Amino acid sequence: MMENMRSVKDIPRLENIPVLVRAALNVPIENGKVVNSFRLRSAIPTIEFLRKAHARVVLIGHIGEKGTETLEPVYQAMKELVPELVWCSSTVGAEARAAVRDLPAGGVLMLENLRRDVGEVGNSPEFARKLAELADVFVEDSFDVCHREHASVVGVPKLLAPYAGFQVMKEVEELTKALSPKSPSLAVIGGAKFTTKEPVLSKLLEKYDRVFVGGALANDFMVAAGHSVGKSLVSSDVDELAIRTLLKNPKLMLPLDEIAAPEGAARIEGNVFALDRVPKTSAVYDDGPKTSAALAAFVARAGTVLWNGPLGLYEKGFTDGTELLAKAIGASKAYSILGGGDTVAAVEELNLSQRFSFISTGGGAMLDFLAKGTLPGLRALER
Numbered sequence: 225m226m227e228n229m230r231s232v233k234d235i236p237r238l239e240n241i242p243v244l245v246r247a248a249l250n251v252p253i254e255n256g257k258v259v260n261s262f263r264l265r266s267a268i269p270t271i272e273f274l275r276k277a278h279a280r281v282v283l284i285g286h287i288g289e290k291g292t293e294t295l296e297p298v299y300q301a302m303k304e305l306v307p308e309l310v311w312c313s314s315t316v317g318a319e320a321r322a323a324v325r326d327l328p329a330g331g332v333l334m335l336e337n338l339r340r341d342v343g344e345v346g347n348s349p350e351f352a353r354k355l356a357e358l359a360d361v362f363v364e365d366s367f368d369v370c371h372r373e374h375a376s377v378v379g380v381p382k383l384l385a386p387y388a389g390f391q392v393m394k395e396v397e398e399l400t401k402a403l404s405p406k407s408p409s410l411a412v413i414g415g416a417k418f419t420t421k422e423p424v425l426s427k428l429l430e431k432y433d434r435v436f437v438g439g440a441l442a443n444d445f446m447v448a449a450g451h452s453v454g455k456s457l458v459s460s461d462v463d464e465l466a467i468r469t470l471l472k473n474p475k476l477m478l479p480l481d482e483i484a485a486p487e488g489a490a491r492i493e494g495n496v497f498a499l500d501r502v503p504k505t506s507a508v509y510d511d512g513p514k515t516s517a518a519l520a521a522f523v524a525r526a527g528t529v530l531w532n533g534p535l536g537l538y539e540k541g542f543t544d545g546t547e548l549l550a551k552a553i554g555a556s557k558a559y560s561i562l563g564g565g566d567t568v569a570a571v572e573e574l575n576l577s578q579r580f581s582f583i584s585t586g587g588g589a590m591l592d593f594l595a596k597g598t599l600p601g602l603r604a605l606e607r
């Protein structure tokens with residue numbers, strides 16, 4: 225696929241040229257402040273390359289799902305990494321055009337949240353046209369959104385010469401590698417929602433020696449296997465036939481024990497349960513110690529480990545499963561690939577991110593790429 229994509233290095237002329245860069249700006253914000261800047265840091269190589277070539281860099285991106293949020297806190301955080309950065313409170317139109325016009329060669333501008341305009345998610349050709357009129361060239365560096373058929377992802381590349389940024393090139397290279405893992409190989413998929421994870425689980429079961437399902441996703445498998453999960457989070461639209469087929473696969477690994485607590489309660493010492501002993505009044509919030517030990521033993525001798533999705537309700541203090549797996553990977557020699565916003569944030573908090581071979585900026589995009597080998601936003605860049 226990469227041979228069909230041109231990278232930023234292939235742009236014929238950059239001096240004083242306005243370049244629209246779709247960047248991964250969708251980062252976690254708490255109390256008006258960015259709390260994890262991993263995606264912003266991964267945008268720097270492309271921005272610096274364009275700046276040094278004296279292009280005029282116009283950053284576009286989204287924040288949040290609904291289009292109600294502002295990118296201003298992201299601008300503040302990004303300014304610490306790119307001091308030349310300036311802000312424009314419009315996304316398209318006269319004010320945005322003027323801001324691009326005023327941008328000096330080597331300057332960088334961030335425009336307001338793309339999703340403020342319904343044309344972004346609606347993939348409106350008119351909105352794509354308004355974005356395209358801001359620049360001469362388009363660079364896709366927001367791998368996290370390449371699974372969405374949104375105006376900035378698939379519409380703009382039809383109107384401007386499209387190129388892939390360094391992060392997108394690296395994602396394609398590393399995740400393609402992840403589809404030919406070195407044995408013994410282990411894929412770990414956490415998080416929730418069976419329907420969205422089913423295609424990637426099927427694909428990984430073809431390619432990996434073991435596929436471990438953890439997090440809330442494991443609850444769906446427990447129910448299908450006849451175990452009680454008490455008040456745990458389960459998916460409402462599980463395809464019974466699909467889950468039973470996966471359950472029969474000998475490569476599938478499920479938790480061996482679980483940590484449960486009354487709904488909404490904090491982590492309490494000793495609340496570890498065997499699979500068929502989860503109290504009816506409790507919910508499963510993490511994998512138990514036997515599970516972590518089994519995973520760590522596999523990781524210690526693994527050639528490749530791929531991981532997307534936290535194993536427990538990390539943000540509520542159920543951190544054991546995620547932490548023990550991160551430490552096991554950190555101590556192993558395996559080629560390791562990590563992805564998913566929450567998982568990456570958790571591993572960064574543990575100061576273990578530098579121990580991974582590659583960290584993807586994608587969550588859903590990483591899983592879709594692994595399932596299908598391509599994404600709409602990548603096809604849009606092909607010649």
Ligand code: 3PG
Nearest residue numbers: 250288289368369587588
């Ligand atoms: C992500 O965080 O996975 C991407 O930025 C895409 O965001 P979305 O799920 O709101 O489309």
